[in-house]
Amino acid sequence: MHDIAFAWPPGQLTADPRLAHNGISKTYARQVFENLVDIDPVTAQLRPWLASAWSRPDPLTVELTIAPCGRFSDGVRLTADLVRNSFCDIMTDLAGSTPLPSAVAALTGLSAVESRGETVVFRFERHNAAFLHSLAGVNLAVSKPSAGDMRLGTGAWVPVDAGCLANGRDRLQFYAGYDGLADVRAGATGGFLTAEIHNPGISYGLCPNVSRGALADPRIRRALSLLIDRERLRPILQSCGYSGASSVLTPTALHHLDCSAQLRHDPATARWLLDAAGAEGLRFEVVFNSSFSPIDAELLAAVADQWGDHGIELAVCDVDFGELRSRQQTGAYDFRFFYYTAIDPDALRYQFAVDQRNAMCRTERDHLDDLLDAQLHCADPTERRKLVHDIQRRIIHDGLWLPIGNVRTVVSHRPDSVSRLALDAEGLARFTHL
Structure with missing residues (x-):
């Protein structure tokens, strides 16, 4: 098992993607949870992810077709029903939360979520112009409940310990600090490769x-x-x-x-x-x-x-x-x-x-x-x-x-440990090549 240490100064790691609010929590959640759509960080255009296609048949309706290949980390196949449940959980579990989670704000005007075959239908009382872009944010990533307060995702990485993820070949350990032995760090580091984005x-x-x-x-x-x-x-x-x-x-x-x-x-x-x-x-x-x-x-x-x-x-x-x-x-x-x-x-x-x-x-x-x-x-x-x-x-x-x-976000990585790393439109590191 290849160990990768990710040093990020702010602590307070939140494992629930719906409540992740700081950089380390969102980066952690991004490895575990995937979204219905993605955003190209250069062009800002939407692209498929867990959904293979989407449309707005009218201003109050958004329909997305779920791709057939998704599976949660427990082996359960991703279906339109489970996607519907994920969004219903946001509206139920986070109702009344303070401070207001961005996941709740992103669903403003949503009146119902339905599943129809492999299609998920979002119905709104009023048009939500930001909704499709919001669907790409980590706070609206698809998840399902597990034992305790844990939620499972469809990403390649799975939690194995506090602040530690594994994908079967590698372990990714998040921790607060500036340890000189870290393989990945927030900010630029001499001798490291960097990925960056103007936020x-x-x-x-x-x-x-x-x-x-x-x-x-x-x-x-x-x-x-x-x-x-x-x-x-x-x-x-x-x-x-x-x-x-x-x-x-x-x-x-x-x-x-x-x-x-x-x-x-x-x-x-x-x-x-x-x-x-x-x-x-x-x-x-x-x-x-x-x-x-x-x-x-x-x-x-x-x-x-x-x-x-x-x-x-x-x-x-x-x-x-x-x-x-x-x-x-x-x-x-x-x-x-x-x-x-x-x-x-x-x-x-x-x-x-x-x-x-x-x-x-x-x-x-x-x-x-x-x-x-x-x-x-x-x-x-x-x-x-x-x-x-x-x-x-x-x-x-x-x-x-x-x-x-x-702000410009920079993440540096040791080339002999992580040969390639990319930042998405939220400035979050993705280890998709490991």
């Missing part, structure tokens, strides 16, 4: 809690964005292959809009907005965990210096996972600093809508929520694109997201 989704940025103090005033939020000189941040970003953000969505996400003009460095306008708001003695805190990126602490320190030049204090608070999760759930922060990888712009609704994750802690529904709902339910691709563009403009105008950079 689609929401850019790396500052997310304000608009329910707290001065951040409730959109003039102050907008001023804070205008006080960021993003050009001066570029060398820090480029040091690990990131680029400067030009919008809420990254350039590799569907329907990205270049909003560089809105993100200009404009201290004069910022000062006018702060004076109009009567803002004095502003002090904020940003919470983050430095394991997610090698440069986030440096970036935030640079932003703090820039705001400090204008008498605004930003305390940079690097917290552990437990505290970060607690603060996210309770809203105990002024700013969070994060990014989110997803090919479809419905990621905006999932993270920002009042009735979804609501990362901004908005207190009541407004026109932004109407736009976020409208883009999901819009069946016309051209009109949906316009809606997503309007959403990005509005979020930046109202200071609801302060974009900083576009």
